[in-house]
């Protein structure tokens with residue numbers, strides 16, 4: 489029996505890109521996240537859902553140490569990327585964020601050209617050796633973000649001059665340009681219209697072939713459309729985590745059921 493458990497655990501560990509164990513977050517006296525355990529699988533979209541203030545963004549920010557920048561935040565527990573403890577003192581958070589990229593709620597292109605927005609990460613991380621290589625990374629990143637055809641003739645125009653949906657795809661191109669392994673998205677469509685939302689959702693589905701993607705969303709329809717795994721948070725607890733179809737059709741916890749049927753929110 490023990491042997492079987494070990495085997496099961498080994499299989500799960502082999503598939504998991506990131507593993508969180510016993511993660512707690514305090515902001516001063518506020519205990520925002522309580523003993524969270526999660527395996528994030530490779531080449532899978534995982535959605536974090538739950539009512540406002542339940543800790544979704546807090547947990548997302550633990551995954552690339554963005555909480556390091558919040559003075560009052562204290563993170564305990566263990567988070568591993570491919571087995572490596574990302575909170576180990578030897579890990580450089582800037583290097584980590586190249587591997588675990590992030591796209592924010594509001595498109596936030598730098599006040600630079602479209603080209604320079606995408607080239608920024610490869611330049612600071614020294615990922616390319618010459619202009620031709622950098623050009624190639626910029627083009628392939630814009631193609632992966634389904635933006636190339638719309639901007640290829642105006643690469644030197646400001647990124648801030650694009651539409652909201654284009655800006656968000658530019659931010660996705662910027663994130664994928666450093667060849668991340670995990671892409672974190674914090675409500676990436678909340679500032680977008682339905683057409684731009686559909687484009688970004690389609691893109692998320694494509695990105696899944698290369699990355700592990702985690703998306704925080706308030707839209708259960710969006711979670712159901714784009715994700716294969718869903719985690720439901722409530723009052724700082726990870727209440728339920730499983731296949732998206734199971735969470736939405738056959739939730740095991742009454743709190744999950746109340747949320748997805750609109751009784752709490």
Ligand SMILES: Nc1ncnc2c1ncn2[C@@H]1O[C@H](COP(=O)(O)OP(=O)(O)OP(=O)(O)O)[C@@H](O)[C@H]1O
Nearest residue numbers: 515518520539540541542543544545546547558560
């Ligand atoms: N920088 C901060 N300083 C202090 N408290 C914070 C900070 N960020 C979040 N919190 C608190 O931590 C808890 C979880 O917040 P978090 O933003 O993670 O929730 P959320 O589920 O992402 O909410 P929303 O859906 O509204 O974005 C809340 O009680 C919030 O007030």
